[in-house]
Amino acid sequence: MTGEHARGAGDESLSRQVLESTRGRRVKHRPRLGVMSTSLLDSLLTDHLDHGYAEAAARKAERAAGDEPGASHRTGWVLAIGLLLVGFLLAAAARSTAQQAPDSERARQALVRDVESGTVASDALQRRAESLRTQLVRERNAVLAASVTGDQVSRQLRELERAAALVPVTGPGVAVVFGDASPREQLDPATGEPQSVPPEDSGRLRDVDLQSVVNALWAASAEAVAINGKRLAPTTTIRAAGEAILVDLFPVSSPYTIEAIGAPDTLLPRFADSAASRRYQSQAGVFGIRFEVRRSGDLSLPAATGTDLRYAQPLGPSAGATAPLGSGTGSGRPSTGSPGSITPSGGTGSPGTGGGS
Amino acid sequence: MIAAVALVVGVLLGLVLEPTVPIWLQPYLPIAVVAALDAVFGGVRARLDGIFDSRVFVVSFVSNVLVAALIVFLGDKLGVGGQLSTGVVVVLGVRIFGNAAAIRRHLLRA
Numbered sequence: 001m002t003g004e005h006a007r008g009a010g011d012e013s014l015s016r017q018v019l020e021s022t023r024g025r026r027v028k029h030r031p032r033l034g035v036m037s038t039s040l041l042d043s044l045l046t047d048h049l050d051h052g053y054a055e056a057a058a059r060k061a062e063r064a065a066g067d068e069p070g071a072s073h074r075t076g077w078v079l080a081i082g083l084l085l086v087g088f089l090l091a092a093a094a095r096s097t098a099q100q101a102p103d104s105e106r107a108r109q110a111l112v113r114d115v116e117s118g119t120v121a122s123d124a125l126q127r128r129a130e131s132l133r134t135q136l137v138r139e140r141n142a143v144l145a146a147s148v149t150g151d152q153v154s155r156q157l158r159e160l161e162r163a164a165a166l167v168p169v170t171g172p173g174v175a176v177v178f179g180d181a182s183p184r185e186q187l188d189p190a191t192g193e194p195q196s197v198p199p200e201d202s203g204r205l206r207d208v209d210l211q212s213v214v215n216a217l218w219a220a221s222a223e224a225v226a227i228n229g230k231r232l233a234p235t236t237t238i239r240a241a242g243e244a245i246l247v248d249l250f251p252v253s254s255p256y257t258i259e260a261i262g263a264p265d266t267l268l269p270r271f272a273d274s275a276a277s278r279r280y281q282s283q284a285g286v287f288g289i290r291f292e293v294r295r296s297g298d299l300s301l302p303a304a305t306g307t308d309l310r311y312a313q314p315l316g317p318s319a320g321a322t323a324p325l326g327s328g329t330g331s332g333r334p335s336t337g338s339p340g341s342i343t344p345s346g347g348t349g350s351p352g353t354g355g356g357s
Numbered sequence: 358m359i360a361a362v363a364l365v366v367g368v369l370l371g372l373v374l375e376p377t378v379p380i381w382l383q384p385y386l387p388i389a390v391v392a393a394l395d396a397v398f399g400g401v402r403a404r405l406d407g408i409f410d411s412r413v414f415v416v417s418f419v420s421n422v423l424v425a426a427l428i429v430f431l432g433d434k435l436g437v438g439g440q441l442s443t444g445v446v447v448v449l450g451v452r453i454f455g456n457a458a459a460i461r462r463h464l465l466r467a
Contacts, residue, residue: 044448048455050417053403056410079411080363082418086393087367088376089422093390095371096378 130303133166165233169224170300171261174268178213178280179255179290180204203287205254207240210247212276213258214238220270222260226301228252233304248305255290259299268295384433385426388445392421395449398456405463425449 140157144150161167181203210227217225225232227247236248244251260267271277272293284291378386396418403409425445432441 044451045455048399048452048459049402049406050399050413052413052417053399053406053408053410056413057408060410075411076359078415080359082411082415083360083364084367084370085415086397086418087364087369088371089367089389089393091368091371092376092378093386095375096383096386100383 126305129305133303137167163234165224165231165304168301168303169261170298171223172264172295172297173222173224173259173261173299174217174271175294175296175299176213176217176258176260176271177255177290177292177294178205178210178258181288182290203289205245205256205289207238207245209280210238210245210256210258213280216274216276217258217260217262217267217271220260220262220267220274222262222267222271224261224301226259228257229302231301231304236304259296259301261299261301264295264297268293384438385429388425388429388442389422391446391449391453392425393418395452395456396421398453398460402456402459402463405460421449 141154144154144157158167162169214225214227214232227238230247230250230252233248238245238247240246241251244253245256246252260271277293280289280291283289396414399417400409400414403414428445429438429442432438
């Protein structure tokens with residue numbers, strides 16, 4: 001477009017300049033102030049060529065008139081160096097662009113791959129740990145079954161393991177489906193297209209919400225609790241890490257299915273009567289969060305990942321059957337109504353799963 | 358002839374040596390490229406007009422690149438870097454288009 005516009009004026013002015021400068025007069029563009037604005041635009045749109053070329057041509061013509069020997073050899077090298085620089089600059093720019101643009105993308109892909117392979121490896125290790133644990137239990141039981149005392153120890157061991165959530169369990173109970181408010185449909189102000197807006201902070205569940213529901217379930221005498229298939233052991237934490245909620249250091253995401261096994265007749269009424277349940281029932285209407293409680297006849301919960309006690313020491317062989325659990329965790333679970341081999345020694349006022357966040 | 362060889366050698370050097378552009382230089386690279394293209398198109402047009410001068414070409418190339426980079430640098434320091442780069446690109450782009458049109462008229466007579 002500019003070219004079309006510049007066709008007449010540009011060529012004319014150029015040839016005039018050459019002509020004038022060959023007569024030895026320098027062309028000077030020093031417009032008066034009044035015409036400054038238009039002349040600036042004019043020269044922008046019409047004078048595309050460096051004026052240096054015209055002046056150099058004029059000088060050359062002068063020299064030719066004066067019959068000086070040409071310096072064509074030298075100018076050839078100057079041109080070569082200039083073009084070398086141009087080529088180098090263009091190639092370097094192209095290279096750096098090609099290198100840079102995918103760099104961030106490549107880093108992101110590598111991170112995604114790392115995360116995926118890490119997840120796969122961790123899952124495989126988890127499965128292996130579980131199978132090894134069942135194998136260990138089998139072998140141990142086989143050994144202990146040989147003697148009378150061994151049989152007794154084995155029975156105690158099974159009791160403790162059940163209490164420590166180290167064995168998979170099955171039974172009747174309740175399932176609580178607890179979820180963030182669903183994304184709202186909203187018209188995009190720019191395009192008019194409908195788009196989904198993530199729920200506001202008031203409609204998003206936090207770690208304390210999960211904690212209070214789980215604690216209410218414990219208080220309603222649940223015997224085993226799992227969140228999204230993750231069994232809660234006595235030392236399991238529910239805590240927040242940024243936006244994510246971690247259960248036993250594993251991230252879980254909404255909707256959360258909290259399953260609890262307990263006495264069929266009492267668990268559901270007690271839980272429904274708890275402060276937490278009533279609170280979330282009312283908040284479901286206000287903030288749009290999901291909160292559904294239903295009775296479930298047959299739940300099966302997996303075993304929790306084993307936790308090693310690092311600081312708590314068992315009291316001794318004689319007290320070993322009862323002491324470790326209570327003194328180890330500091331916040332014992334409420335007595336579950338199972339035979340009284342487990343006596344929580346402290347912190348029964350605030351039962352269940354504390355979350356340090 | 359020597360010019361074409363020099364250009365090819367320059368491109369090859371740029372590709373083979375794999376120069377890593379320092380971080381502080383990277384904002385100026387696009388502007389420098391546009392300035393270099395402007396100098397190249399101007400040179401080609403001058404050649405076709407029959408008034409090419411290699412010294413003018415080299416000086417205009419180097420000074421274009423430096424001035425463009427300087428403008429962007431100043432703009433960055435004064436908080437108007439983006440706008441100034443846009444201005445540089447517009448002005449140089451208009452010149453490139455004008456020179457390209459002149460070259461086209463020379464070569465195609467249209």
